Each structure stands twice: as C-alpha cells, then as structure tokens.
C-alpha cells in the first residue's frame with residue numbers, strides 16, 4: 001500500500017521524517033497493508049530527503065521544532081490521529097533543551113487530540129545502574145520525557161531503539177602506524193548488545209506493534225532490536241563480509257576510551273558520557289533489565305547484521 005491522500009485514512013505525524021528513525025517509520029507506514037496519510041517534519045523542505053518524501057505522497061512540513069515556535073507547532077500538529085516523536089540530542093547536546101522540546105511535542109500532540117503518541121525514548125541509566133552511572137544525558141533526558149508522556153493523559157507508547165547497525169560504519173579506527181583497522185570499546189569483547197536494523201525494523205516496531213496493535217498498547221515500552229551481538233562478533237562479521245578488510249576488537253580502559261573520543265574531536269564531557277553509557281550497558285543492560293523485543297507481526301524477513309554488512313557502504317570507514 002502506498003501513502004494516500006484520502007481523508008478517511010488516519011493521519012500520522014512523523015517527526016524526524018528525513019532522518020533515520022523517522023525515515024524508518026515512514027517506510028513502515030508506506031509498506032503497511034493499511035492506508036495512511038503521513039505528515040513528515042523537517043527544517044528544510046528543499047533538501048533531497050524531503051523532496052523524496054514528497055514524491056512518496058508525504059505532506060512535508062518545514063518547521064524548526066523548538067520552544068520558540070510553540071504556536072506554529074500546535075498548528076502543524078492539528079488534525080493528526082497518531083504522532084511519532086523523536087528528539088535529536090546530538091545536534092545540540094543540551095539535555096534541558098531536549099526535555100523542553102520533547103514535552104512541547106507531547107503537549108502539541110495532546111492538543112491535536114491524537115489517539116496515540118509513539119515516542120522514541122531510552123532507559124534511564126542512573127536508575128538502571130542504581131545510581132552508579134549518572135553521566136549519560138543522551139539517555140536521561142529521554143527517560144524524563146517518557147515519564148511526562150506517560151502522565152499526559154493520552155495513550156502513550158515508548159519505543160527504545162537499540163544501537164543502529166550503521167553506528168559500526170563510523171566506529172572503525174585506523175591505526176596511524178601500521179594502517180590496521182579496529183573497533184575499540186570499554187565493553188568486554190563477549191558482552192552482547194542489542195542492535196537494530198534501523199532502516200527495516202525500527203519503523204515496524206512503531207507501526208506494527210504500536211499503531212496497528214489491536215488495542216493501542218498505552219503504557220507499554222517496546223525494546224526495538226533486530227539481534228544481539230558482542231563486539232568480537234561484530235568485528236568478525238565485518239571482517240568476513242568485507243572480503244579482505246580485517247577489523248579487530250580492542251578492549252579499552254575507561255581512560256583510554258575517553259581519550260580516544262577526545263582525540264576524534266568529541267568534547268571531554270561527552271566522551272565521558274558515551275563511555276559511562278557503554279559501561280552501564282555492559283553491566284546493567286542497554287535496555288536495563290528488559291529483554292529485547294521480539295520481531296512479532298513483521299511481514300518482512302529479518303536482515304541480519306552479517307547480511308547488512310555486505311550491502312552497506314564501507315568506503316569512508318576503510319578510506
């Protein structure tokens with residue numbers, strides 16, 4: 001089924017439609033047997049990704065979703081039946097800003113009278129670790145927004161995304177001395193982490209397991225993961241799929257990992273946050289105590305990480 005303009009079809013708002021999460025949600029809506037009208041958000045409707053959405057029949061709205069634009073956001077959300085909401089912490093690395101914008105979008109969706117909100121949240125690692133890891137702001141702010149959403153009075157589902165397959169494209173490190181390639185991380189080589197095929201599976205969790213569930217699963221958290229793989233297994237599968245490019249895995253200490261992030265241009269406080277996050281994922285679980293969600297109800301086959309490796313563009317990673 002393609003995206004329709006028919007007024008009888010439910011209207012789904014997709015924030016971040018030009019991005020990885022929102023793009024996956026648009027794909028799942030478009031792949032569904034059910035008809036949907038889709039209103040996708042971007043800040044720039046002239047960019048190629050926005051034009052491609054328009055071609056698919058998405059109503060593309062150019063709007064900066066910030067608190068200063070409250071009135072425009074309320075107007076742009078009007079008439080919707082469902083809303084998929086996501087924030088992008090890494091654009092501004094400001095937890096308070098992320099929380100304010102997340103809450104504003106929830107308020108606007110509520111004012112629009114939606115039947116359900118699907119929000120891209122993440123676990124509080126402060127809570128999951130019992131207070132041991134407190135500096136993971138890219139997760140903490142989202143957990144605050146989840147609490148706000150649960151109390152907003154509108155049916156509310158949180159979908160947590162595992163680590164994207166595509167993360168592994170940007171984490172390959174080339175050794176300056178001998179030209180060898182490696183992944184380096186503070187997580188021990190054999191600890192499984194949940195990975196998500198963002199393109200194919202994330203949107204299906206949102207659409208199939210929330211929007212199209214027989215009853216909108218108010219209050220539920222969905223843990224979106226395609227498979228669980230350890231760093232050593234990731235390195236092995238990338239090496240096998242790359243026909244000749246060998247990638248090893250080096251288990252780093254906390255300080256080594258922080259220094260490595262800093263040397264790649266990441267400010268030290270965020271290098272600490274990312275590293276603390278990884279330590280907490282290993283010790284307390286990426287989704288906390290919650291198991292990865294099953295790919296139930298999906299009509300498309302699973303694309304394993306190994307299969308994805310063979311189709312992804314590694315040219316920059318191995319430049």
Ligand SMILES: NC(=O)c1ccc[n+]([C@@H]2O[C@H](COP(=O)([O-])OP(=O)(O)OC[C@H]3O[C@@H](n4cnc5c(N)ncnc54)[C@H](OP(=O)(O)O)[C@@H]3O)[C@@H](O)[C@H]2O)c1
Pocket residue numbers: 015016017018019020021022041042043044047063064065066086087088089090091122138160161162163164167
């Ligand atoms: N990488 C991972 O493994 C992982 C795992 C779980 C969760 N996450 C979370 O995923 C989030 C990012 O989502 P993503 O991967 O889909 O990002 P992405 O691919 O970089 O796309 C970001 C999207 O958000 C839109 N956007 C950003 N700021 C906006 C604003 N002020 N107003 C309107 N639209 C705005 C962008 O639109 P335009 O640029 O077109 O305007 C774009 O569509 C982050 O918060 C991160 O913490 C990441």
